Amino acid sequence: MSDLVIGIEVHVQLLSATKMFCGCKNSFGDEPNTNVCPVCLGLPGALPVVNEKATQMGLQLALALNCKINEVAPYYRKNYFYPDLPKGYQITQYATPLGQKGFLEFPFGKGKKRVDITRIHLEEDAGKMFHSGDITKSSSSLVDYNRCGAPLAEIVTEPCIETPEEAQAYLFALRNLVRFIGISTGNMEEGALRCDVNVSVKNPDGSFGTKVEVKNLNSFRSARRALEFEAKRQRDLIAQGGQVTAETRHFIESTGETAGMRSKEELNDYRYFPEPDLPPMVTNTSQIEKIRQEMPKTPGQIAEKFEKEYGLSQYDAGVLTQDKETTAFFEECVKNGASPKKTCSFLTVEIQGYFAKEGLSLGQTKLTPKLLSELVKLVDSGQITNQSAKTIIPDVVAGSSSEKVAKERNLIVIEDESAIIELVKQVIENNPKQVEQYKQGKTALSGFFIGQVLKASCGKAQAETVKRLVEEALSRL
Amino acid sequence: MNISEARNLLKSKSISPVELVEECEKNWKNQEHDLNAVITPMFERAKEIAKKTVFDESKPLSCIPYAVKDNICIKGEKLTCGSRILGEYRSLFESTATWRLANAGAIAVCKTNMDEFAMGSSGEYSAFGPTHNPLDKELVPGGSSSGSSAAVAAGYSIFSLGSDTGGSVRQPAAFCGLSAIRPTYGTVSRYGLVAFTSSIDQIGPMAKNSFDSLTVLKAMRGLDEKDSTSVAWSPVELPEKPVIGIPKELLELDIDPEIMAMLQECKKRLEGIGARFIEVSIPNLKHSVATYQLITPSECSANLSRFDGVRYGLQVEDPELGNQYKKTRSDGFGAEVKRRILIGTYALSEGFYDAYYLQACKMRAKIAAELYSALSKVDVILTPTAPTTAFEIGSIQDPLKMHACDLLTIPQGLAGIPAVTFPFGKDSKGRPIGMQLSGPAFSDDSLAMLAGKIEEAR
Numbered sequence A: 001m002s003d004l005v006i007g008i009e010v011h012v013q014l015l016s017a018t019k020m021f022c023g024c025k026n027s028f029g030d031e032p033n034t035n036v037c038p039v040c041l042g043l044p045g046a047l048p049v050v051n052e053k054a055t056q057m058g059l060q061l062a063l064a065l066n067c068k069i070n071e072v073a074p075y076y077r078k079n080y081f082y083p084d085l086p087k088g089y090q091i092t093q094y095a096t097p098l099g100q101k102g103f104l105e106f107p108f109g110k111g112k113k114r115v116d117i118t119r120i121h122l123e124e125d126a127g128k129m130f131h132s133g134d135i136t137k138s139s140s141s142l143v144d145y146n147r148c149g150a151p152l153a154e155i156v157t158e159p160c161i162e163t164p165e166e167a168q169a170y171l172f173a174l175r176n177l178v179r180f181i182g183i184s185t186g187n188m189e190e191g192a193l194r195c196d197v198n199v200s201v202k203n204p205d206g207s208f209g210t211k212v213e214v215k216n217l218n219s220f221r222s223a224r225r226a227l228e229f230e231a232k233r234q235r236d237l238i239a240q241g242g243q244v245t246a247e248t249r250h251f252i253e254s255t256g257e258t259a260g261m262r263s264k265e266e267l268n269d270y271r272y273f274p275e276p277d278l279p280p281m282v283t284n285t286s287q288i289e290k291i292r293q294e295m296p297k298t299p300g301q302i303a304e305k306f307e308k309e310y311g312l313s314q315y316d317a318g319v320l321t322q323d324k325e326t327t328a329f330f331e332e333c334v335k336n337g338a339s340p341k342k343t344c345s346f347l348t349v350e351i352q353g354y355f356a357k358e359g360l361s362l363g364q365t366k367l368t369p370k371l372l373s374e375l376v377k378l379v380d381s382g383q384i385t386n387q388s389a390k391t392i393i394p395d396v397v398a399g400s401s402s403e404k405v406a407k408e409r410n411l412i413v414i415e416d417e418s419a420i421i422e423l424v425k426q427v428i429e430n431n432p433k434q435v436e437q438y439k440q441g442k443t444a445l446s447g448f449f450i451g452q453v454l455k456a457s458c459g460k461a462q463a464e465t466v467k468r469l470v471e472e473a474l475s476r477l
Numbered sequence B: 001m002n003i004s005e006a007r008n009l010l011k012s013k014s015i016s017p018v019e020l021v022e023e024c025e026k027n028w029k030n031q032e033h034d035l036n037a038v039i040t041p042m043f044e045r046a047k048e049i050a051k052k053t054v055f056d057e058s059k060p061l062s063c064i065p066y067a068v069k070d071n072i073c074i075k076g077e078k079l080t081c082g083s084r085i086l087g088e089y090r091s092l093f094e095s096t097a098t099w100r101l102a103n104a105g106a107i108a109v110c111k112t113n114m115d116e117f118a119m120g121s122s123g124e125y126s127a128f129g130p131t132h133n134p135l136d137k138e139l140v141p142g143g144s145s146s147g148s149s150a151a152v153a154a155g156y157s158i159f160s161l162g163s164d165t166g167g168s169v170r171q172p173a174a175f176c177g178l179s180a181i182r183p184t185y186g187t188v189s190r191y192g193l194v195a196f197t198s199s200i201d202q203i204g205p206m207a208k209n210s211f212d213s214l215t216v217l218k219a220m221r222g223l224d225e226k227d228s229t230s231v232a233w234s235p236v237e238l239p240e241k242p243v244i245g246i247p248k249e250l251l252e253l254d255i256d257p258e259i260m261a262m263l264q265e266c267k268k269r270l271e272g273i274g275a276r277f278i279e280v281s282i283p284n285l286k287h288s289v290a291t292y293q294l295i296t297p298s299e300c301s302a303n304l305s306r307f308d309g310v311r312y313g314l315q316v317e318d319p320e321l322g323n324q325y326k327k328t329r330s331d332g333f334g335a336e337v338k339r340r341i342l343i344g345t346y347a348l349s350e351g352f353y354d355a356y357y358l359q360a361c362k363m364r365a366k367i368a369a370e371l372y373s374a375l376s377k378v379d380v381i382l383t384p385t386a387p388t389t390a391f392e393i394g395s396i397q398d399p400l401k402m403h404a405c406d407l408l409t410i411p412q413g414l415a416g417i418p419a420v421t422f423p424f425g426k427d428s429k430g431r432p433i434g435m436q437l438s439g440p441a442f443s444d445d446s447l448a449m450l451a452g453k454i455e456e457a458r
Ligand SMILES: [Zn+2]
Pocket: A019, A022, A023, A024, A035, A036, A037, A038, A039, A040, A041, A149
């Protein structure tokens, strides 16, 4: 049992074409203050109008996270002053969020981990501030409102995560999920996925300790490093007889440490109250059913299908659904007629191994599902052996037809059994010492003979055939 | 001159569209020095439009000059809300109401003075100085749509737009001897109306008579996709000879006896045209003002947060951001606005929300339920519009007394129902008295027609 208690809040920027409450383009990286209008600039007299597409995406995510959907989810105003917040309040769901009480299950280590989701709600993003130099010394700041009003879904977990590794795996799984169902790019570097973590060390009696919030985590690695640092800091503090202060800390990328923020920033009373400009978000059962049916499959659902339909192991199914490209690649190969198990092992072991060695990745090479399925099918039909297939992977990755390469290199399997029988005979004749030992009862030596025959065939004889013929020959000794 | 008279003159070409605007401009030039009803004159622009326009009988408001309260956006024009904080800000877009009125042919001639951000009942809480009542310059014209009532009464325009939260079109109309309608909540788009209390605010017409008000209302209302609280118009017809209720609780309230006497006269007049009267009860009527004085400050404390000096309007510079906010808002807002922001911020604060804001919401629901219940027994509720007639400028200093001016015009806003005010007699000092008809949601037209009938019977 870990003594750490971790909860994570993630903000996911939804991929709707327009912003949450206005018609402005919802896009990243445009010229500052070009995607703005009276509504998202909070000009006097402007009013918000809910983007139905964004609410649908929120519902998709809530369903993918197995949440209970609240039929009525009112919008609220969260009040605070900051230049990146033009209205002086943020419109957000609050007391009754659109989804509650869900969970996300994902591959972790050799098994699975389940993280409970407390809530998911919709809100609008703020703009972006640019300070010239150090924030404490800079004399002026610039604000870009392009991001202001962009739709966000906030996902809050229960404090049920026990290690920094689990936390990182959860973030990875969540990013994977939003990409699979197509509601966000999930790119942390673009700010499309942002996370804050809460971490505390349990008291000796098992009760929760004082919670510290860490912000400014710009990558999965940062999240993990910040948690590792905090775990150590808090444990050391307690060991020295100190007490952890409830506070918000910032992660500092360059040092890998966290630092406390000025306490002034924490004293916020947001004065939430129901947003009078908007009716509550209302969802009925038939809408939920429709979304559920039209929604792309989640990695978990796909993995389950792989296990059931293709007889893959839970581990393999998990590996195949660790990113959208791999899943699609695999499915395309299977569609082309390659056997799922062989495809899986070639894709996740041989190809990935080769990629790892060469520093490549899927999509960076000329490897296509067509090329891989051709290779797997050659193996499936017994035209080349597994062994031979492995040797031509670099060629296939470089875009060559495996059949052509196999023929050129004379790798096509020896189908004529008499030729193999001939090889068996030769091996037995050339190894009298081992034959003698075998006869004296050292039957385990059959493996030696099989290996010798396979070697003699230059990998062109099928192992099963060789095994059968060797055993027949040995039994006749 | 009312709308139908103006239309007759325009139709017979006795007056040209430009001459009609010039007539209004003349009235403005002659009286504005005394009245201070206008913040931004638009007569030059209006004449340009009128020059290019021929009278079109198919448009209900063709070539009719009108005044616009300065919390309603007209594209390219200054927008002050009667406050210093907006500085030289000009609206970048057009409100749905003025856009629809332009389509109906109406021509905006000025933007009118008002209590700052529509918070006030006398027109005295404007950063641009008080507006005077054209009927007697010593008197207030009512508020917060003070300039809009004065403009019509003084002939600057033939009708005007105000905004009504706690009675801000009805009370000034009553003080200036005009008619006005507070529409059913949601029927007139709030897009382009600077929000004071989003859940109550409605733009309403003010005019010489109720038929005119109704003509204007019909031209500007309707579903608007830019306002999520907007609803489609679906009329409720009241009977030709309605059953009318007078709340018995009026007797408990502090209402001028001369006005209460006039209420009896009005009752007789209505009986004369076939109405039948029964007593109704709105037990929590007396809590309307207190309820309103929590709901509206709470909402406005958030609605006015956007005026922070960062993007537009007044900015009092300070190297420290927090100080810049404080200085800008301290200089930019007047006393009444600050008072309400502070009350609202307090009412929404952690630890006080349940005791104040939530409690007020509960009372609001209760008062609304009592009104709906009364309106299930009667077709119309008759009350005076205000507890007093127009009072002397400077005579009310106590904010609580000022808030009490809205006593009879608050409940309809809390319940989202329509109400019409129409002039009915004068007090012994010759100051006009307004009477008010309230009805169920979507009975706006029936109420206005009924008010119009009484006006005609004069
Ligand atoms: Zn926008």
